[in-house]
Amino acid sequence: MGKSTGFMEYQRQSQTERDPAERTKDWKDYTIPMSDEEVQKQGARCMDCGIPTCHTGMEINGSTTGCPVYHLIPEWNDLVYKGQWKEALQKEHEMNNFPEFTGFACPAPCEGACVLGINEPPVAIRTVERSIIEKGFDEGWVVPEPPSSRTGKKVAVVGSGPAGLAAAAQLNKAGHTVTVFERNDRVGGLLTYGIPEMKLPYSVVERRVSLLKQEGIKFVTNTEVGRNYPTSRLREEFDSIILCGGATIPRNIEAEGRGLKGIHYAMDFLHANTKSLLDSNLEDENYISAEGKDVIVIGGGDTGTDCISTSVRHNCKSLTQFDIYDKKMDERDDLTNPWPQYPIVHRVEYGQKEAGSVFGRDPRAYSVMTKKFVGDENGRVKEVHTVNVELVFDEKGNRSRREIPGTEKVWKADLVLLAIGFGGPEQDLIEKLEIETDDRTNVKAEYGEYMTSEEGIFSAGDMRRGQSLIVWAINEGRESARECDRYLMGETVLP
Structure with a gap:
């Protein structure tokens, strides 16, 4: 090769x-x-x-x-x-x-x-x-490829993130009539409203969605199944359903002062910014602004990095990203992290590079745990109190974090963004469809099969497996479409 x-x-x-x-x-x-x-x-x-x-x-x-x-x-x-x-x-x-x-x-x-x-x-x-x-x-090589014939079967896909789009694309290829429901005003799920414009331009999502529409897929936006579109209607109108609603419940921090103004979930911050940007180039001011503020981002992952890059573009006053983990090594440890495991190494991502260019330093602070938030007389956050922690193991090998005495610190903060992951899918639709969940509140459906406890209803992506990668969502969307096609037709033409 x-x-x-x-x-x-x-x-x-x-x-x-x-x-x-x-x-x-x-x-x-x-x-x-x-x-x-x-x-x-x-x-x-x-x-x-x-x-x-x-x-x-x-x-x-x-x-x-x-x-x-x-x-x-x-x-x-x-x-x-x-x-x-x-x-x-x-x-x-x-x-x-x-x-x-x-x-x-x-x-x-x-x-x-x-x-x-x-x-x-x-x-x-x-x-x-x-x-x-x-x-x-x-070069114009990517063109619509609608199916040559239709099966007469109708499938509803709930959620238009990568899993939903992949499922819809595959089912449409098999000749089924597919309708994708999206509660937001634009198609794409977290591809659109969870990843900032400079990292994944909406034009890239829109370009592909336009092709899917030309191939015969119907998209229904501003429609939340279970609220303004009854589940009974969904069951009556479609021969099968695939749930791809994602894992959208953000993890919280149980710390004193959490209810203060100015503390937001990262996705609320990113979603509002992208919507305002696409709607009006931020002129409507319908977003959470970091301009002139001391910003603390809690969480060391990709979403935290996206918050950094967005805050920098807002012209924030200062910026710090808390990472509860130690700073990683520059090269993988062949004993604890051997190939072909994903290399756990120190990386400087696009957001840290941007913050460094503006503030002259990498914004990250390592081994930091938030203890409490302190507010002013108006109930708005003004400080974040932290302590450094270290990872320790007991005699059974169980790990925990131990506070290091003397490392307490107070940080100025006008805006705090919580980017510590997601806890699972929202339960309202799951409950209305009377679908079983696993011990992590995800939809219960076996990998490779995807059928839920309710006949004819499948689930894929983060809603089934928990918070994960775009590429896993596409994998599950494709595979769930295969199993849905098999359910509808008795056999399948899909890979």
Whole structure:
């Protein structure tokens, strides 16, 4: 695959980024497309490794490694190296309905499993993936492909995030009539309102949704099933239902002063900002502004990073991101984190780079636990009190965090954003459909089968598995569509 000596001749080069100080002045994509020649060199780095692990998604020690949609990575790397871009696009679409979504916003567990990554920087798989699909759109190769005939079966998909869109796309290919319900005013779920514009432009989502509409899928927005669209009507009008509502209940912090004004969940902050940006370029002011404020972001993951980049663009006064974990090592520990596990290493993401360009430092503070919030006379947050913690283990190997005496600290804060993950799906619709849940409040449905406790109702994505990656949502959307097709037709034509 690729050039036999490519990995020795070419250095890894991933997507080029715009200057951090400049890009914080706008909301445009923060990356710069690479030339065809540069991308071909990255494809050439793909080794003829015999047993590739990049394309086989699995979970090891609680994290994903390899590609959950089983992307044919070595094959399209080879095709790109040879300049056969259209053929590479066909290979890309065989296993992934939306390579642009993963190309823009996936953390690339495939690269963590790359064999070259054992002792060299891995192949820039995500960069190649994104370059293929963008070239496909630029060249006009990505066109609507409606089914040649219809089965007469009608399927409702509830939720238009990556799982819902993938399920809808596959069921439509099988010839079923598909309607997707979305409670927000725009299609895309967290692709639209959970990922900032500079990281995943809405035009990218809109472009794909337009194709799906042309292929015959119907989208019903501003409609929340179970509230302004009765579940009884849903059951009557459709032959099958797939629930893809996501895991949207945010985790909270049980700390003194939590009810003070100025403390918000990250998704409320990001959603309002994107909606206002798309509606009016922020001129309607219907968003939570960080302008001129001392901002504290609690949570060290991707959502926290998105809050950082958004706050910087609001021209905040200061910015700090609390991470309860220690600072990670620059290189993976081969004893505790061996290949092909996803490498647990220190990374400086786009948001930290931007904050560094404005404030002259990485905004993160490590091993920090929030103890309480303190407010002013108007009930608005003004301080966050913290203590540093360390990880300790008891004689049974159980771990816990112990406060380190003397590390107490008070931080100024006008705006606090909670980005500590999600607890599970909202329960209202689940209860109205009388569907069983597991011990984590997720919809109970076996992986690979996806049927819930109610006949004809399936579930996929975060609503079934809990908070996870875009690529897992696409995997489950595709697979749930296959099982739904089998249920409706007695057999299936879907992979």
